[in-house]
Amino acid sequence: MREFETDVVVVGGGASGLAAAVTAAENGAKVMVLEKANTTGGCANMAMGPLGVETRMQRERLIDISVDRAFNKFMEYSHWRSDARLIRRYLEQSAGTIEWLENMGVEFALPSKYFPASEATWHIVKPKTGKPGLRAAATMIKIMTERAEELGVKILLETPVKSIIKDQGEVIGVTASDKDGELEVYAGAVIIGTGGFGDNPDFIKKYVGLEWGKDLFSYRIPGLTGDGIQMAWDAGASKDFMTMEMVFFAPNTGGYAPIELPFRQPNLLVNLDGERFINEEVIENPVFTANAIEKQKKKIAYSIIDEELIKHYEEKGLDLINVVTSSMDMSYFRQEEEEAKKNGSDVLFIADSIEELAEKTGIDAENLKNTIDTYNSYCDSKDELFHKNPKYLLPIKGSKYYALKLGLSAYGSAGGIKINYNTEVLNDDLNVIKGLYAAGTDANSLYNPDYAFVLPGNSLGFALNSGRIAGSSAVEYIKANLMEEQ
Known part of the structure; x- marks a missing residue:
C-alpha cells in the first residue's frame, strides 16, 4: 500500500474539482487531484458556459441583471426550497x-x-477554434488544467477513489487505486466533486423514479456513476434532494438534432390519447415542457405539423430559436428528413392522412382528428382551451402530415450530498463532518424541484463557484487546525 500526504485532496477532476484545486493552490495549499477517467473535465467538456451575474460583459452590453433580482428569481422559482445562503x-x-x-x-x-x-x-465560452456551441467549455477545462499544473497541483488520472478515511469523526484522507495497485492519500481536507450519477441507471431509478432507456433518454457521460455521492454517504453525509436536469428531445437523437427544428416550435402537441395537454408557447422552456410530458401516457408526446408549416418556416424562419439551434436552418431539417425516409426512423413519422399518421404513431385516431379540427377552428378565432398567443396559431390542413416523437431527457443528475453555504458536508443532524467538502453536481440540490432555466448557465456556474468556495473553505479549515495545534 503506497501512501501520500498533501494538504487538500480533490476527488474528481471536472469543473468543480479543478476550481477547488486551483483555488486551494492559489491560497498556498499543496493539492492532489484524483480522477478516475483518463482526462480532466468530465461532463464540463460537453458544456457551453457558466452563469455570471453583474459581470463586466453584462454591463458593457447594458444587460440589466443584478444579484438581488437573480437571487429573488431563483428563490421564487424553487418556492424557497433551495438553500438561500x-x-x-x-x-x-x-x-x-x-x-x-x-x-x-x-x-x-x-x-x-x-x-x-x-x-x-x-x-458562453469562446473556443480556440470554431464558433461557440456545444462542447465550447472544453477550452476552459484545458486552461484550468494547465493553471492547476502551473501551481503545482498533482493530477493523477485513471485513479478512482474507493473510500474516505476518517479518524475520530474527522475526515483525514481517501483510499484509491491505479494501474500499480492500492494507495492512500492523507490530507487535511477532502473535497468531493465527481459529477453526479447521470451514468447510473440504478441510481436514477431509485432516487428519481425514471427508468433509463424506457421513459428517460438522458445524456450519459461515462463514469458519472455516483461513486462520490455514495462514499460521502458511507462517511456519514446526509442525503439531499436528488433530481435530473430535465429537458425533452426526440429519443436517441442526441438532443437538439436538426430533425427537431420545425417541431420545437409552439405548434400542436398531443399525447397518445390524441389530446392537447399544454399551452404550446411553453415549449421554449425545456423543463416546463418536460414536466408536462412526464405526466402523459408512457411519458411521451408528439408534435404535429404539416408540409405547409414546414414551407412557412423555410420562407419566414423559425418562431423560436435558442443559442444551440441558432446556427441551423431548415435546410438541416430537410437533410435529416431525407435520411429518415431512406433509412427509416423511430421518431419521425410522415403520412398522407391523419388516419395514417395515427396508425404509424399509435395515437388515438378519432381523438387526433377531433383535436386537429378543433385546433384549426381556434386558428380562425382564439384558443379557447389554453389561450395560446394568436401569432402561434397556425392551422394544420396540408396534404402531408408529420409527427415527431418527444420524450424525457436530461443533461445529467443534480444533488445527493447535503452541504452548507461553505460547502462543508453535513450529517443527518445537520452538523459539519470536519474535513469533508463537496461541490458541483454531487452537491447541487438547488434545483428543487426544477432546473432554473430562467438563469441559464447554472450547472457549470454552480460547479465552478462551489468548487472555489470549497477550495478556500478547506484551506481556512486546515489553517485553523494548525493554529489550534500550535
Whole structure:
C-alpha cells in the first residue's frame, strides 16, 4: 500500500474539482487531484458556459441583471426550497469567477439567454477554434488544467477513489487505486466533486423514479456513476434532494438534432390519447415542457405539423430559436428528413392522412382528428382551451402530415450530498463532518424541484463557484487546525 500526504485532496477532476484545486493552490495549499477517467473535465467538456451575474460583459452590453433580482428569481422559482445562503453566496461570487477565468486566459463570446423569457446570464465560452456551441467549455477545462499544473497541483488520472478515511469523526484522507495497485492519500481536507450519477441507471431509478432507456433518454457521460455521492454517504453525509436536469428531445437523437427544428416550435402537441395537454408557447422552456410530458401516457408526446408549416418556416424562419439551434436552418431539417425516409426512423413519422399518421404513431385516431379540427377552428378565432398567443396559431390542413416523437431527457443528475453555504458536508443532524467538502453536481440540490432555466448557465456556474468556495473553505479549515495545534 503506497501512501501520500498533501494538504487538500480533490476527488474528481471536472469543473468543480479543478476550481477547488486551483483555488486551494492559489491560497498556498499543496493539492492532489484524483480522477478516475483518463482526462480532466468530465461532463464540463460537453458544456457551453457558466452563469455570471453583474459581470463586466453584462454591463458593457447594458444587460440589466443584478444579484438581488437573480437571487429573488431563483428563490421564487424553487418556492424557497433551495438553500438561500448557498444561492446568495454563489450568485455574489459569480462575477468574480468569470473575471478569475478571464485572468487565466479563458475568453467568453457573449452573455446569452437560453430562451426569450430567461435572463442573459449564460457566459458562453469562446473556443480556440470554431464558433461557440456545444462542447465550447472544453477550452476552459484545458486552461484550468494547465493553471492547476502551473501551481503545482498533482493530477493523477485513471485513479478512482474507493473510500474516505476518517479518524475520530474527522475526515483525514481517501483510499484509491491505479494501474500499480492500492494507495492512500492523507490530507487535511477532502473535497468531493465527481459529477453526479447521470451514468447510473440504478441510481436514477431509485432516487428519481425514471427508468433509463424506457421513459428517460438522458445524456450519459461515462463514469458519472455516483461513486462520490455514495462514499460521502458511507462517511456519514446526509442525503439531499436528488433530481435530473430535465429537458425533452426526440429519443436517441442526441438532443437538439436538426430533425427537431420545425417541431420545437409552439405548434400542436398531443399525447397518445390524441389530446392537447399544454399551452404550446411553453415549449421554449425545456423543463416546463418536460414536466408536462412526464405526466402523459408512457411519458411521451408528439408534435404535429404539416408540409405547409414546414414551407412557412423555410420562407419566414423559425418562431423560436435558442443559442444551440441558432446556427441551423431548415435546410438541416430537410437533410435529416431525407435520411429518415431512406433509412427509416423511430421518431419521425410522415403520412398522407391523419388516419395514417395515427396508425404509424399509435395515437388515438378519432381523438387526433377531433383535436386537429378543433385546433384549426381556434386558428380562425382564439384558443379557447389554453389561450395560446394568436401569432402561434397556425392551422394544420396540408396534404402531408408529420409527427415527431418527444420524450424525457436530461443533461445529467443534480444533488445527493447535503452541504452548507461553505460547502462543508453535513450529517443527518445537520452538523459539519470536519474535513469533508463537496461541490458541483454531487452537491447541487438547488434545483428543487426544477432546473432554473430562467438563469441559464447554472450547472457549470454552480460547479465552478462551489468548487472555489470549497477550495478556500478547506484551506481556512486546515489553517485553523494548525493554529489550534500550535
